[in-house]
Amino acid sequence: MRNHLDFFYFLGSTYTYLAVNRAEDIAARHNVILRWRPFSVRTLMREQNNIPFANKPAKLKYMWRDIERRALRHGVPFKAASSHYPIDADELANRVATLAAMEGWCPVFTQAAYATWFLENKDPGEIENLSAILLRIGQDPAAVIARANGDAVRGKYVSETGEARKLGIFGSPTFACGTEIFWGDDRLEEAIEWCTSH
Amino acid sequence: MRNHLDFFYFLGSTYTYLAVNRAEDIAARHNVILRWRPFSVRTLMREQNNIPFANKPAKLKYMWRDIERRALRHGVPFKAASSHYPIDADELANRVATLAAMEGWCPVFTQAAYATWFLENKDPGEIENLSAILLRIGQDPAAVIARANGDAVRGKYVSETGEARKLGIFGSPTFACGTEIFWGDDRLEEAIEWCTSH
Numbered sequence A, B: 001m002r003n004h005l006d007f008f009y010f011l012g013s014t015y016t017y018l019a020v021n022r023a024e025d026i027a028a029r030h031n032v033i034l035r036w037r038p039f040s041v042r043t044l045m046r047e048q049n050n051i052p053f054a055n056k057p058a059k060l061k062y063m064w065r066d067i068e069r070r071a072l073r074h075g076v077p078f079k080a081a082s083s084h085y086p087i088d089a090d091e092l093a094n095r096v097a098t099l100a101a102m103e104g105w106c107p108v109f110t111q112a113a114y115a116t117w118f119l120e121n122k123d124p125g126e127i128e129n130l131s132a133i134l135l136r137i138g139q140d141p142a143a144v145i146a147r148a149n150g151d152a153v154r155g156k157y158v159s160e161t162g163e164a165r166k167l168g169i170f171g172s173p174t175f176a177c178g179t180e181i182f183w184g185d186d187r188l189e190e191a192i193e194w195c196t197s198h
Helices: A016-029 A041-047 A057-074 A092-103 A106-119 A127-136 A141-148 A151-166 A185-197 B016-029 B041-047 B057-074 B092-103 B106-118 B127-136 B141-148 B151-166 B185-197
Strands: A004-009 A033-038 A174-177 A180-183 B004-009 B033-038 B174-177 B180-183
Touching: A004 A016, A004 A185, A016 A033, A016 A057, A016 A106, A016 A185, A033 A092, A033 A106, A033 A151, A041 A151, A057 B180, A057 B185, A092 A106, A092 A127, A092 A141, A092 A151, A106 A127, A127 A141, A141 A151, A174 A185, A180 A185, A180 B057, A185 B057, B004 B016, B004 B185, B016 B033, B016 B057, B016 B106, B016 B185, B033 B092, B033 B106, B033 B151, B041 B151, B092 B106, B092 B127, B092 B141, B092 B151, B106 B127, B127 B141, B141 B151, B174 B185, B180 B185
Parallel strands: A004 A033, B004 B033
Antiparallel strands: A004 A174, A174 A180, B004 B174, B174 B180
16 A cells, blocks of 8 residues: 555635545544645646636536535535635745645645635735734744745746646646546545555 | 435436436435436536536546546446547437436436447447437337427427526536535435435
């Protein structure tokens, strides 16, 4: 068996909210190490002309209802469909997540950012909200944001997006066990099973 | 609890193959009556500009792999990605399914049509293949096809598509318990749960 599972995600994908709140527990229960790997699904979706919700009101309405039902099922807090969607226009919060992954504080940051989005109905990509999140988790907002705008983090974000592209990833979240990919929070359990049996 | 679940589907949706082979057993186990309701998801997708796989090779490749894995998980036979996709260009097989639903032989027809598509790699919408399927299940091909091209069946197919539209349906399969909709074979168990608890 492999003992790690790659968790490719974009901070801005709605279904990823569920995975961000579920994946660590499930992985730990199966002795699987989860590697949080932020990437720009937006870049890949643009390249692939994959536009799941924009101008698709029926699908959009269903998506929020489905997330609400599944949050309830999994004991994940949920209030209402956020009025902020899409978020993180400049992908700054995603670059902060990239830095966080490089430095080891990615889960706590990502969970806090999603709580801001889903439970406080604020865009975690806006400087004011992002700064509040960083303060809350014990990081220095100005220093972190400066590094997130620097070349090292930008380069890492691009290279992680390239890794996702190579694996055939087209959506977030995607769990990758080697080259076997599982798309969607609803494939988390299958991905873990695959990981522990191959 | 409600004792019936509406199974809206399009004969031509790939994931619907799994539901067509799973739903009756699961429904029966929970004392739920499944109502098979063919509709033109193609019409709704065109209206909604919802094009999930065309010109999206990464997503298409994943879709077949995901179906293969899930078929194995559920004990549903699977050979390989069919080279026929999309199928049923004139939606004749779907109108035959509509007639079958009106006359009570919808499950056996739909299962046979999907077996032709997935296991024999033939388009069940082509007259020759459709006729062979009808013969195999004890129907008169010429008579059935004549009725499937008549106004009564065409009207029913359009009105069922209208019912789906009203429910906010955008994909196949969709399970509807009253106005609560569940999209995807992977939501079948949730739909049954909803149905038996509401």
